[in-house]
Amino acid sequence: MQSTTQLATQPRNAAAAVAAAGLAADQQQYLTFVLGEEMFAIGILSIREIIEYGHLTDVPMTPPFIRGVINLRGAVVPVIDLAVRFGRTARETTKRSCIVIIEIDSDKGRQEMGIVVDAVSEVLEIPPLEIEPPPEFGTRIRTDFISGMGKVNGSFVVLLDVNRVLSLEEVAVVAAMSPVPDA
Numbered sequence: 001m002q003s004t005t006q007l008a009t010q011p012r013n014a015a016a017a018v019a020a021a022g023l024a025a026d027q028q029q030y031l032t033f034v035l036g037e038e039m040f041a042i043g044i045l046s047i048r049e050i051i052e053y054g055h056l057t058d059v060p061m062t063p064p065f066i067r068g069v070i071n072l073r074g075a076v077v078p079v080i081d082l083a084v085r086f087g088r089t090a091r092e093t094t095k096r097s098c099i100v101i102i103e104i105d106s107d108k109g110r111q112e113m114g115i116v117v118d119a120v121s122e123v124l125e126i127p128p129l130e131i132e133p134p135p136e137f138g139t140r141i142r143t144d145f146i147s148g149m150g151k152v153n154g155s156f157v158v159l160l161d162v163n164r165v166l167s168l169e170e171v172a173v174v175a176a177m178s179p180v181p182d183a
Contacts, residue, residue: 030124032157033100033117035083039157041150046162048101048112050120053093067116077101079114085165091118105163126150
């Protein structure tokens, strides 16, 4: 299990890190985290870094799931509350709460965004044979957010598609909150 410090110091180009580790092309690594009582995961190629939960600046007239923005090395980064986005009540932050900085695709290009999670668990390799398609019904979140259901130690981990967690309109709102640096 990698610590959050190790994850935060990984190279900014996650693809290079995966290649350097010599992982087989069919293996995918996922960062797992907890929201409430459920385990979720995001492919590490979308993860930029993990930071401690700190002061957020509130932005008026934004959707309820947007907690605010943070200053990340001089860049304005919007932060969303996944629990609220998934139709649940906002959770109290704890010592284990953190912000996972991810990259999503927007009409302005790649956009950094923070997501508040209750706790980061570990990085797991989940073979494709251990990933089931998203269920048609019976989950607590809309299935269009889900890229699959990973089987890990007899339990399921909900694999999220970061580019579908927000609708196109919501991505536009988030993108408008922070300028995209010139490439």
